[in-house]
Amino acid sequence: MVEVALTIAGSDSGGGAGIQADLRTFAFHCVHGTSVLTCTTAQNTLGVTRVDALPPAAVAAQVVAIVEDIGVQAAKTGMLLNRDIIATVVTQVEQWAIAPLVVDPVMVSRAGHQLLADDAIACLRDLLVPLAAVVTPNRYEAQLLCGMELKTLGDMQQAAKLIHAFGPRAVLVKGGGMPGALRGTDVWFDGDRFEVLQAPVVPTRNNHGTGCTLSAAIAANFARGYEPLTAVRAAKSYVTTALKHALDIGRGNGPVGHFFPLLPNAGAG
């Protein structure tokens, strides 16, 4: 059987994050990737210069085309941009019972560009997050979702608990934006147990797309039938390897290397 995963996300013209990172991640995991585009970004390693939304009806039609014919074993959401697109995605996920769903609550790019309208945060939190098998906020997104500042491991655990109360089955608070050794540390909470997932900090500025890659790898592992925590552990290990093989391209933050670990003479970025 061929496993199929779906990403509902934005396009990154520079190829480092968004749909492009998700599809490469699915392919690396030998899972067929389907995609629903929510918007295009004019983007490179330095930042985002323009964002154009797709009409919500175009988003809905892409979902229908995929689920009516192909079907998916797991899905993830990334950049959803605005309230109308979020509401459309929620309707489609519910109507077609798309599950398990990984929600990456993308809000701001690594370079500081806003990727979600201010008035859409509550909509994402109240309508989409409760449908998630796993929601994967980074430091900044966790702060916006639960209203507390994150400085320590204890703060990450507290935030995971607060976000769990919004209704997802599990929360993974990611540490890429945390200080010191916490940069490679993520916190898992499923309502029952906490788990601290640790990886050595990879000393590279080429970290564009880490969050997209992690959530896509979790979805791919779900499609392959992994249990949630097993899916997350394997995905974290993949991101660490991809970071070690990040690409030194452009003048800003280059992308992680999704396939480069496989190539002979793959150099670390």
Ligand SMILES: Nc1ncnc2c1ncn2[C@@H]1O[C@H](COP(=O)(O)OP(=O)(O)OP(=O)(O)O)[C@@H](O)[C@H]1O
């Ligand atoms: N320098 C690093 N060394 C090791 N692991 C890292 C590093 N930076 C990020 N990570 C890991 O990468 C994953 C993604 O976390 P991060 O906090 O960077 O997400 P994000 O900010 O959503 O990413 P994105 O850049 O796609 O928005 C997490 O597992 C995190 O621990």
Ligand SMILES: Cc1ncc(COP(=O)(O)O)c(N)n1
């Ligand atoms: C289309 C799109 N989706 C997601 C991100 C977040 O990734 P990052 O924080 O690495 O910029 C992005 N920059 N662009």
